[in-house]
Amino acid sequence: xxxxxxxxxxxxxxxxxxxxxxxxxxxxxxxxxxxxxxxxxxxxxxxxxxxxxxxxxxxxxxxxxxxxxxxxxxxxxxxxxxxxxxxxxxxxxxxxxxxxxxxxxxxxxxxxxxxxxxxxxxxxxxxxxxxxxxxxxxxxxxxxxxxxxxxxxxxxxxxxxxxxxxxxxxxxxxxxxxxxxxxxxxxxxxxxxxxxxxxxxxxxxxxxxxxxxxxxxxxxxxxxxxxxxxxxxxxxxxxxxxxxxxxxxxxxxxxxxxxxxxxxxxxxxxxxxxxxxxxxxxxxxxxxxxxxxxxxxxxxxxxxxxxxxxxxxxxxxxxxxxxxxxx
Numbered sequence: 001x002x003x004x005x006x007x008x009x010x011x012x013x014x015x016x017x018x019x020x021x022x023x024x025x026x027x028x029x030x031x032x033x034x035x036x037x038x039x040x041x042x043x044x045x046x047x048x049x050x051x052x053x054x055x056x057x058x059x060x061x062x063x064x065x066x067x068x069x070x071x072x073x074x075x076x077x078x079x080x081x082x083x084x085x086x087x088x089x090x091x092x093x094x095x096x097x098x099x100x101x102x103x104x105x106x107x108x109x110x111x112x113x114x115x116x117x118x119x120x121x122x123x124x125x126x127x128x129x130x131x132x133x134x135x136x137x138x139x140x141x142x143x144x145x146x147x148x149x150x151x152x153x154x155x156x157x158x159x160x161x162x163x164x165x166x167x168x169x170x171x172x173x174x175x176x177x178x179x180x181x182x183x184x185x186x187x188x189x190x191x192x193x194x195x196x197x198x199x200x201x202x203x204x205x206x207x208x209x210x211x212x213x214x215x216x217x218x219x220x221x222x223x224x225x226x227x228x229x230x231x232x233x234x235x236x237x238x239x240x241x242x243x244x245x246x247x248x249x250x251x252x253x254x255x256x257x258x259x260x261x262x263x264x265x266x267x268x269x270x271x272x273x274x275x276x277x278x279x280x281x282x283x284x285x286x287x288x289x290x291x292x293x294x295x296x297x298x299x300x301x302x303x304x305x306x307x308x309x310x311x312x313x314x315x316x317x318x319x320x321x322x323x324x325x326x327x
Contacts, residue, residue: 011065011179015052024049036064036137037119038083039073044128047071054179058189060142062087064135065179067095072126075119085119088143088151090196092160092172095132100125104154112161114168116199118151134175138196146193147200158199162221166214166237167198173217211237211247215255223262226291230255263288264303267296271308272315281308 016024051068101124160168178187194210285296
């Protein structure tokens with residue numbers, strides 16, 4: 001279990017669930033105006049709004065995870081005048097197709113796509129089938145400092161799924177891990193801003209934290225592939241294999257060592273899960289990307305000081321001796 005340090009901020013949750021139905025929209029608007037970005041809100045066909053938001057304020061950047069039923073939000077000139085955001089917003093769509101109406105036209109944002117826009121330009125967003133999204137709010141002066149431009153010239157939609165931008169995918173992974181209710185992982189704000197810069201500039205030499213985060217995200221997705229290679233990772237991140245090697249060297253490791261460590265950690269966690277006794281050690285090794293069970297066994301013993309079979313046996317025994325929580 002990942003632990004937050006005492007100094008690390010934790011996400012704060014707000015939900016309309018359980019609030020008086022006639023006041024939900026009012027309270028949701030008030031919360032967003034104070035915690036994230038001011039919006040007018042209305043539901044479709046007078047439905048009752050059920051929405052939940054996790055907010056995490058870092059030193060400069062604000063992160064959020066938003067879930068909700070069908071509704072429409074608007075940030076018009078009057079709302080902007082009363083509640084200026086002075087920020088650039090990045091919306092990562094996880095669930096539910098959304099439309100984004102702006103002075104330049106209409107864009108459809110689907111799950112696996114990121115919308116980047118100036119939060120102080122009027123817009124209308126609609127979620128006919130509900131939504132789950134991640135949000136990054138970057139103050140305009142911070143955005144200008146890391147990208148060299150004060151704001152996006154127009155709204156931009158970027159794919160962050162498989163085959164999409166590795167920087168967007170890495171950023172979504174970082175935000176998603178930080179803005180969650182259970183076991184949130186502290187976000188490295190420097191890396192977040194490097195990824196924002198890489199998105200805005202298309203990537204450039206010198207963005208080692210962004211390239212490293214993108215490479216790690218790609219490796220995490222493809223960890224089970226025994227054929228995962230440095231050229232494959234480098235191509236996904238948009239670097240040469242030599243430059244990618246330098247990026248990992250800057251962290252005091254190599255790409256093969258990093259991949260091996262991640263696979264061993266994944267196997268160690270799998271062997272302790274409930275139900276692990278139903279899976280052989282060889283099957284666990286294969287699921288974590290090891291082509292050879294013998295190689296896995298040797299590497300596991302060298303890393304953890306015990307055999308994989310011994311760890312699983314001890315984990316099964318511990319669960320058998322644990323008291324029944326149902327009484």
